[in-house]
Amino acid sequence: MKDAHGRPVTGRVSARKFAVLAVPAFAGTAALAIALANGALAASFAVSGQQFKVSASSLDGDGFAQYGGVDANARGELLPVAVTAIKKAELNNLCQSVVTKLPVLGNISLNLTAGTGGKPVEAENLYVDATQLSGNAAFHNIEIGRDASTLDKGPADAQGMQDAFSQQADDVHITDLKQTAWATNAGTFKLSGLSMKISKGKKECF
Template sequence: MRWRRFAVLSVPGFAATAALAVALANGALAASFAVSGQQFKVAADDLKGDGFAQYGSVDANARGDLLPVAVTAIKKAELRNLCQSVVTKLPVIGNISLKLSAGTGSKPVQATDLYMDATDIAGDASFNNIEIGRDASTVDKGPDGAQGMQDAFAQQADDIHIAKLRTVAWATTAGSFKLNGLSMKISKGKKECF
């Protein structure tokens, strides 16, 4: 009887683990880590990047929930007046905001192999030599390995410029991230970038 109960309880867990492994092997999972249960906001007055690719994918949280994202991958990026914020609701205390800013002076934020797993991106964008509708498994202008699933939609360009960038994301990763003029503040209440 115990073996039967064990099987009933463990089979769904094994199935979810197998599904995640297959998704990861096929390039369907974006972030290489379990994302938190909170999205965060990123804003910048200006983003300039060399080597851009964008394709659909999914992130997974620690519970195994799959979260659809648009992966924006940039080989080399500069961001001016970067702001990143997340609001956490805590029992008894209420909302707590963590807000980070950098690149506000003459030195911009610099990143290499930048990946943003976003659910919402807004701003005024321009591209050079853009290809729209390319198979996601064949994009080659972004960082090495920045490819999605075969037969899935993607776009890529030699370079990208976004003014007034506003993004809501599950994850951001980078090979290197230089935050010139970094400032981080935690405060009570809701104090977001936008």
């Protein structure tokens, strides 16, 4: 985004404002659903019927893009998402959780943690298909309202449909990150200090 004199603006966005800015990414969902159904867009894989939660004390990313998208499950149901794509990301104190309700046993929780002790989780060409995101975010050279088909700051193929809303920035820094998602993809994903636990009951990251 530039000011009246054409100079790039470096700005900070609060958690509430960030959520408001992300809402228009869903505006093109109907068109995306039609394109997906007609084969113009292809989901990378059929998502499960369960969303999962992810939290991190901080995320630092280079090459940020966000645009509307649609996931599909194995039954062919279409699920609107806000796709967040980052070229390179580092996350500290990562937590991922998913809760499954089983007959007789009840709730079973799978919890994964990594990136503790000062060595962050590292990801390249990271894509998150989210339905909720919150935190304290700061962007550099952010562009809000760009045509999703023209995005060029995120990963090479991180683009949405023509005429659809999107936003991008040179980099992003988020603290107290909390998000709910259907899927995550990454070209590489390095988890230092990985720990995974399965336990009875409902135990989520937030």
